[in-house]
Amino acid sequence: MAHATIGHIHLRVANLERAIGFYRDILGFDLTMQMGISAAFLGAGGYHHHIGLNTWESLGATPPPAGHTGLYHSAFLYPDRAALGSVLRRVMDAGVPLDGAADHGVSEAIYLRDPDGNGVELYRDRPRNEWPYDADGKLAMTNTTLDLRALLREAS
DSSP states (O other): OOOOOOOOEEEEOSOHHHHHIIIIIITOOEEEEEETTTEEEEESTTOSOSEEEEOTTTTTOOOOOTTSOSOOOEEEEOSSHHHHHHHHHHHHHTTOOEEEEEEOSSEEEEEEEOTTSOEEEEEEEOOGGGOOBOTTSOBOOOOEEOOHHHHHHTOO
């Protein structure tokens, strides 16, 4: 089977400008195209879009209630610990509350919600040669506390 990757996510949002502000100004994506107050596309590294936002069916709507099916979270990979520390600083400076933060052995992750209540994971992967394995050679991911103060000290 060919190697598949995730190309982009497309989210229904209640307020397009608020959502653009979060994904552009806090998470650091570039606004590549906007269609009035109905849709916007944001990307990184010159790509046309990794995130689509629209109000086509959700203008002014409320988030779905807890305990229902739907997207648990989207995950955004940052290139290194300094970049993850920088986005954490912007999140904290914006007053966005964290849902949690964890060291998974293979990665370091920060969890929060966007303005529409969508779960968001911000993470960086460790190099593969640092991933933890058990005695049988199987990946042994962990779920320990991530030291956010240390991460902020490494912010670029």
